Amino acid sequence: MNDYRGIFADGLWHNNMVFAQMLALCPLMAVTSTATNGLGMGLATTAVLLASNTVVASLRNWIAPEVRIPVFVLLIASLVTLADMAINAWLHELYKVLGLFIPLIVVNCGVLGRAESFASKNPVPAAAADGLAMGLGLTLALVLIGACREILGSATLFSHASLLLGSSFTFLETTLIEDYHGFLLMLLPPGGFLVLGFLLAGKRVIERMTEQREVKEEFHCSVQ
């Protein structure tokens, strides 16, 4: 059980795909102009990560090390294609919102990274958990960066969320400042880099603070 807690702590915080591994930056810059887009991309990637980790882990004993990378690439690319076709055919409203982003999942090196570094060495349940955790960590990062850029860039939050999640989520759509003239830089890719930089710095600060507290506690204990 503890093992799974470790997997989720890794995926969401310690080894977060964006904030620690610095992977998936290409789709990140492309889609996070709003929190809703970030959420959609994050969820679609989570589904693909879960599937690719499961498939790779179940085939791990068959895959010869010499050709593992091409095999992973084939598996991931076809899973993304299958997801693209299924969403287009049966969830067409969602496809109109996410359609552009789904092929971008293939270029997310994070998916290949998890197949190589985790799923190919671990049993299926652990690999599936890792895919889910990494995907949720990525979703968290995308929503966070999207929210910062959206608030600074156009003073709204979760605009068009009802298109993605259905009309029952209209309450998420908020406009913070009426008649806001917009801070264009934040909506363009440089804004993505700036926000990412500040959030990374913030994460380092939090980590240092917890580290210092742990050191202090240890010291305290040893004195007693």
Place this chain on the structure above:
Amino acid sequence: MISHWLKPEIRQSSGYPILLLGGVALLVSMAIGIANLGTHADIAQRQLEDLQATLRQVVPAEYYDNDPVRDTVTVQEGDHSVRVYRARRKGQVQAVSFRTTAPGYGSTEMVMVIGVDRDGKLLGVRVISHGETPGLGDKIETSKSDWVLSFNGRSLGDPPPAGWAVKKDGGVFDQFTGATITPRAVVKAVKGGLEFFANHRAVLLDESSGGNDR
């Protein structure tokens, strides 16, 4: 374990990686092929519905009792062909709609659908896809601004040719704050669309022979 079915000799043979890669390629191609068979009818249907929805936006429903998506004519204009969807009521073409493109601010093209009634009056203009700057050029979308509705009811004579420009260039159409190039391109493309209609009016309204591929 399934892997134990494989004898170690086979796994260690030099041909195994090739067989594995080929096998996986074959399997995933089959999976994609099957999925394509299962979904392509649905996808085609969804795309048809999308097209019908777009055409409904530029030609009001009272203009037709046919299915414009299935009543098309293709007209050669310069070096490319334009597919025109005809909206008929009681057999007579009341309005047509067609796609037109304009070079956008960046390198991406803006794709628009415009609807014109039989007298050459604009019924509607919608931008379907574009790569304009979010927050500036994207006011051409109806979800962001009503700007594109200002074309409704216009025709080649209203405003007169000199007025078919943004206000900054001495015309009658508003530009938006911070973006002149985008509305300028849209105005030019809409005017081009009206000229296209005027040049091919007889064919588009199905009032002459030739060019009919219904």
